Amino acid sequence: MSTASETTRRRPRAGELAPFAILAAMVIAMALVPVFTDHKVRTANVYDVFQNFASYGLVALALGITMIAGEFDLSVSSVYLLGGMVAVLTGGSSPLLGILAALGAAIVVGVVQGGLIAGFRLNSMPVSLGGYLVVLGVTYILSNSKTVIYNDYNVGLRLDQPIAQVFSIRSLVSLGIFVVAAIVLRYVRVGRDIRAIGGDRRAARVAGVRVDRLLVGVFVVSALGAALPGALLSYSLATASPTNIGVDVLTFAATAALIGGVRLSGGKGGPFGIAAGVLSLSVLQEILAILNSPDYVSSLITGGLLVVVTIVWAPELMQWFQTTRPASMAADRSAA
Amino acid sequence: VSGPTAAAVGRFRLQGRTVRRYDIALGLWIAILAVVTIYGAATTQGFLTVSNMKAILTAAAFVGIIAVGLTVMVLSGNLFSLALGQTAAVSAMVFLSALRWGLLAAILLTLLLGLVIGAVQGFPVGAWGANPIIITIGAAGLMEGMAVWLSNGQSIVPPASETSWQHLAQPVLGLPAPVYVFLVLTVVLAVVMDRTRFGRQIYLLGENRAAARAAALPITLLTVGAFGIASLYTAASGILIGASSANASLLLTGSYTYDAIAAALVGGNAVTGGRGSIARTAAGAVFIAAISDMLLLRGYSTGGQILVRGVIVLVVVVLTNLRERSR
Numbered sequence: 001m002s003t004a005s006e007t008t009r010r011r012p013r014a015g016e017l018a019p020f021a022i023l024a025a026m027v028i029a030m031a032l033v034p035v036f037t038d039h040k041v042r043t044a045n046v047y048d049v050f051q052n053f054a055s056y057g058l059v060a061l062a063l064g065i066t067m068i069a070g071e072f073d074l075s076v077s078s079v080y081l082l083g084g085m086v087a088v089l090t091g092g093s094s095p096l097l098g099i100l101a102a103l104g105a106a107i108v109v110g111v112v113q114g115g116l117i118a119g120f121r122l123n124s125m126p127v128s129l130g131g132y133l134v135v136l137g138v139t140y141i142l143s144n145s146k147t148v149i150y151n152d153y154n155v156g157l158r159l160d161q162p163i164a165q166v167f168s169i170r171s172l173v174s175l176g177i178f179v180v181a182a183i184v185l186r187y188v189r190v191g192r193d194i195r196a197i198g199g200d201r202r203a204a205r206v207a208g209v210r211v212d213r214l215l216v217g218v219f220v221v222s223a224l225g226a227a228l229p230g231a232l233l234s235y236s237l238a239t240a241s242p243t244n245i246g247v248d249v250l251t252f253a254a255t256a257a258l259i260g261g262v263r264l265s266g267g268k269g270g271p272f273g274i275a276a277g278v279l280s281l282s283v284l285q286e287i288l289a290i291l292n293s294p295d296y297v298s299s300l301i302t303g304g305l306l307v308v309v310t311i312v313w314a315p316e317l318m319q320w321f322q323t324t325r326p327a328s329m330a331a332d333r334s335a336a
Numbered sequence: 337v338s339g340p341t342a343a344a345v346g347r348f349r350l351q352g353r354t355v356r357r358y359d360i361a362l363g364l365w366i367a368i369l370a371v372v373t374i375y376g377a378a379t380t381q382g383f384l385t386v387s388n389m390k391a392i393l394t395a396a397a398f399v400g401i402i403a404v405g406l407t408v409m410v411l412s413g414n415l416f417s418l419a420l421g422q423t424a425a426v427s428a429m430v431f432l433s434a435l436r437w438g439l440l441a442a443i444l445l446t447l448l449l450g451l452v453i454g455a456v457q458g459f460p461v462g463a464w465g466a467n468p469i470i471i472t473i474g475a476a477g478l479m480e481g482m483a484v485w486l487s488n489g490q491s492i493v494p495p496a497s498e499t500s501w502q503h504l505a506q507p508v509l510g511l512p513a514p515v516y517v518f519l520v521l522t523v524v525l526a527v528v529m530d531r532t533r534f535g536r537q538i539y540l541l542g543e544n545r546a547a548a549r550a551a552a553l554p555i556t557l558l559t560v561g562a563f564g565i566a567s568l569y570t571a572a573s574g575i576l577i578g579a580s581s582a583n584a585s586l587l588l589t590g591s592y593t594y595d596a597i598a599a600a601l602v603g604g605n606a607v608t609g610g611r612g613s614i615a616r617t618a619a620g621a622v623f624i625a626a627i628s629d630m631l632l633l634r635g636y637s638t639g640g641q642i643l644v645r646g647v648i649v650l651v652v653v654v655l656t657n658l659r660e661r662s663r
Contacts, residue, residue, distance in 0.1 A: 012387045014609070074469075116654065120657055121657070122653060122657050123415075125415055125469055125607075126601065126649065127414070127650065129416075130646050130647070130653060131646070131648070131651035133642050133643070133646025136640070137640065137642035138638075138639065138645055140642060141639035141643065145639060180450065232374075248477070250473065251477050252474065258470075296481040296484035297481070298481075299478075299481035302477055303473075303476070303480070305474075305479025306473060310460070310466050310470045313466075314460060316464045316465035317464040317465075320464050
């Protein structure tokens with residue numbers, strides 16, 4: 001309990017508030033759209049933002065948690081497709097059964113990847129690249145390389161039925177999971193342990209954290225976080241396909257998590273920041289949609305943002321400025 | 337064998353006892369691969385034919401040129417690039433549309449663009465320690481966006497007046513021209529990595545970044561160079577791919593990224609850098625091309641092909657890691 005009250009009492013640093021400032025800026029930008037252009041912003045646009053949150057938010061959360069633990073999961077984009085495919089193929093009689101099957105498949109993927117990474121102390125990038133290919137291959141095989149139709153359209157309609165005008169079952173499920181994740185990461189021991197293995201793995205191991213077990217758990221959570229929204233989106237679209245529809249899930253999720261204050265070096269960030277990152281990107285995409293801008297603009301902006309945030313969080317950026325500036329100043333001085 | 341490779345082999349022998357577990361694993365892997373390959377070659381209809389061998393070599397050339405370039409990046413400790421397929425496709429598009437200024441100008445312009453694209457990605461990684469994988473994912477998105485923007489989403493066809501580019505895809509002495517380009521580019525890069533200071537410094541940087549910093553190596557320049565070479569070679573492959581298809585769009589992105597990574601890994605280069613060689617990757621590229629060809633002839637679906645590549649990557653990553661730990 002003492003740790004809990006310490007965490008709540010600590011004043012947040014400016015860097016931790018950055019994601020919320022970015023979100024506020026995006027919301028203001030969206031509010032200004034009708035002022036500066038002929039396009040109108042409707043309640044439906046806010047609903048769209050939350051629908052986008054429902055489709056990709058949990059992937060960003062899942063990827064964010066692996067990043068907090070100092071790892072990375074390149075396989076989320078194919079696990080997302082696998083989740084949708086398994087749900088559509090097995091959920092014919094009961095959609096809930098389909099979701100459970102998708103989550104079961106995700107657990108298998110997570111245990112295998114996490115087990116390899118923890119058991120052999122492997123770098124998670126190449127392992128999850130192999131995992132990405134294996135899972136994508138399996139998804140193609142399951143679907144016979146075709147788009148599969150889900151016959152019960154009502155399931156999707158019910159999932160996307162507006163609640164209080166701007167929410168839906170799909171988006172409320174995602175928001176709920178974010179709140180649970182935030183509580184767990186902040187107040188339950190496992191949350192502190194995950195930050196510890198991301199911040200300083202050796203110290204965590206010495207301090208008695210069960211690093212290997214935790215790593216497997218993190219990769220299971222990552223796969224679950226990719227498969228669930230994938231399954232829900234497939235019901236919503238009443239189709240599942242082995243190829244990507246729309247935005248690239250991995251690029252979106254990585255950009256959102258990094259905007260949300262998570263760092264690739266691990267140990268930093270949390271679910272509320274990630275939620276702010278996802279909402280910022282979702283609002284941005286909705287603004288582009290309102291302005292009828294072509295798809296490539298979104299691709300350019302997401303790619304550019306990903307590069308920018310990766311550079312901003314680069315571990316040696318500050319060091320570089322500190323070592324470079326005095327040298328150039330010294331050169332200036334000697335020239336003078 | 338000389339330079340870092342020789343040193344590695346020497347240490348390998350000295351610690352004979354500790355490498356036993358890896359030796360067994362490696363022996364098993366090679367045995368399995370050999371059995372599967374020989375069985376596959378013997379039982380696949382049309383595999384052991386001259387025309388199919390040519391097809392394999394051509395496919396190996398496209399992937400191999402990208403993969404040997406990528407190897408410099410892997411050796412420098414910067415893992416791999418996830419923008420290779422996009423770089424190849426964009427290069428093919430630029431090459432075909434620049435043909436209006438003549439063949440030589442088109443080749444030079446495309447290679448220069450490839451070099452710049454790679455160098456720009458390498459700079460934040462080398463200077464500031466930005467994550468190479470994420471930077472290349474972002475760069476891939478940027479390239480896709482720009483390609484659609486500049487081409488209006490249309491595929492690029494070469495100008496009707498200019499036909500000299502067709503030589504790039506035609507057979508010379510029985511083998512397609514790209515195969516010779518692959519051979520020459522591989523030898524050149526192998527010499528650069530083995531015999532020059534740049535090559536030795538790349539190995540050192542990949543083996544131990546902290547030591548490289550302590551030794552005052554130009555880390556930023558080396559990283560920019562490693563990314564630049566990977567991207568330059570990918571652009572060279574893009575030129576050949578564009579010339580062979582006579583039509584370029586983002587569809588050419590295909591599976592080049594993953595095939596090239598698989599080729600570099602299957603050759604046995606250490607994923608985390610410092611150990612490996614250009615020749616290993618070239619062999620890996622031929623192997624990956626042969627396996628893909630075999631799967632295609634045996635009627636495997638897209639899914640089966642992707643699955644097999646994934647399994648190969650996973651097994652190789654585990655095996656090379658066992659070796660690193662036994663050192």
